[in-house]
Amino acid sequence: MMRTTLKLKMMTGSLMLLVLFLIGWQWGPAALGIPEFVLPRLSSTFNEAIRMLNSENLMMHAGVTALEVVAGFVMGSALGVTIGVALGLSPTTETVLSPYILALQIAPKVAFAPLFVMWMGYTVYPKIVVAVLIVFFPVMINVLGAVRAVDPDMVNLVRAMCGNRWQVFRLVEFPSAMQALFAGLRIASTLAIIGVTVGELVGGDKGLGFLLVYGEGQGNTAMVFVSIVALTIIGILAYAAVVWLEKRALHYLPRASMRTV
Known part of the structure; x- marks a missing residue:
């Protein structure tokens, strides 16, 4: 009962801040004299969103971005998990590959984006590849650790x-890494929006x-x-999907360790 009341108070406070x-x-802008x-104003932005829905194919553009975010997130996460596990199980492999992975992470992704456009054209693929590069590192680091x-x-x-080795990985190592994996996926879900x-x-x-x-x-x-708000909504939905999946996958953990931000 107390927990339900506390959650209700937190939701009420959050809604009040939104209002x-x-x-x-x-x-505010008119009161401060901002043109x-x-x-x-909020009403002007809302009216513009209605206009964009009718004449700028806003939903189509949002759908394209959402598709790119999902594709980049899934592929980047899968790559991060694979390489993170490989490096974690083999110190020799980590020693060989770490300098190159670090260099790839340090290199600014914005600098790669024009190259990908030149190589792949004005398609969805350059955006997905940029998202993969940004998503990959946090997932890999969390799984490796x-x-x-x-x-x-x-x-x-x-x-x-x-x-055998497979049973050790399946029964001990991978389940132990699940919580850290989902922590990385939460970060990756927001970074995928940036990459796209x-x-x-x-x-x-x-x-x-x-x-x-x-x-x-x-x-x-x-x-x-309107574009920024739409991007934010997609990011919130992606983050919420990861949190939902985490709760289903890690239901056996104590509630204290499953508390979301």
Whole structure:
């Protein structure tokens, strides 16, 4: 009962903050003397969203961006898990590959985006590849650390029961890495939006990033705000999907360790 009441109070407080933010957005610019072309009111942004739905194919562009985000997130996460496990199980492999993986992570992804557009054209593929590069590293690092931190006593127990290498991985190492994996997936779900948006900003004729650049070129600040809000909504949905999956996959863990941010 107390937990339900606490959750209700937290939700109420969060909704109140949202209401205050929307009120400030609607009447704050006029009160501060900020012109519409600099910071449009909430009502102007809403009207622009309606116009974009009717004449700018907003839903189509949002769908393209969402598809790119999902594809980049899934492929980047799968690559991160695979390489993270491989490096975690083999210190020699980590020693050989770590400098190159680190160099790839340090190199600015924005610098790669024009190259991918030149190589693959104005398609969805450059955006997906940029998202994969951004998503890959946090997932890989989390999985690598978790595999390395497995309790050796549990590994020795499975081996004492005549377990082979695959059984040690399946019964001990991978389950132990699941919580760290989902922590990385949470980060990756938000970074996937950044990767796709960067790709669409550099070169694209579809997607919310394209609409953002188009609105900037037209001097339509409200259009830019609508694109940003739509990107934010996609990011929130992606994060919520990871949290939902985490709760289903890690239902056996204590609630204290499953608490979301």
